[in-house]
Amino acid sequence: PAQHADVWVPSFLPRDTKGPSKAVDTEQLRLFHAGYATRGDLDDAVANAFHQFGAYSDNFSFEPGNGLPGRVYTSGQIVWDTGIDEADPTLFLRTAGAKIYGVKTVVGIPLSTPLVGRIVVGMYSRHTIPENMAMAEECAAELMKYSPEPKWK
Numbered sequence: 001p002a003q004h005a006d007v008w009v010p011s012f013l014p015r016d017t018k019g020p021s022k023a024v025d026t027e028q029l030r031l032f033h034a035g036y037a038t039r040g041d042l043d044d045a046v047a048n049a050f051h052q053f054g055a056y057s058d059n060f061s062f063e064p065g066n067g068l069p070g071r072v073y074t075s076g077q078i079v080w081d082t083g084i085d086e087a088d089p090t091l092f093l094r095t096a097g098a099k100i101y102g103v104k105t106v107v108g109i110p111l112s113t114p115l116v117g118r119i120v121v122g123m124y125s126r127h128t129i130p131e132n133m134a135m136a137e138e139c140a141a142e143l144m145k146y147s148p149e150p151k152w153k
Helices: 043-059 067-075 095-101 133-145
Strands: 003-013 022-039 081-084 105-113 116-127
Touching: 003 043, 003 067, 022 043, 022 067, 043 081, 043 095, 067 081, 067 116, 105 133
Parallel strands: none
Antiparallel strands: 003 022, 003 116, 081 105, 105 116
């Protein structure tokens, strides 16, 4: 039932981006939007709305524990949220965008990858979909098939 997906990856911010030093501050881990994809079988208006939501999400990054990507990253557990277009912005920081673009349900899936560590995949729908953890776990298992081991192992 998911119509759109995005990926959030961890990274460390530079301590001071204004000065010549680009040292990494290991206390400033944030999750950054790494891209999105929308199903190809949607009508143009829905596909465009999801494209706009993806572009909107590019403006966000999350500390561990904050927002859906941060909560999923920290807990290592799947999170299924409905009504995100009406959610408390402290739990889903992109509530305003969800309302504008008609997004109602999100499933956040943590994935362990050999090269990056834990990433978060968000799967979105414009429908209110009741929680189904068995389906979410099946999706996580399918996604893990696309996370190959590095060749040097």
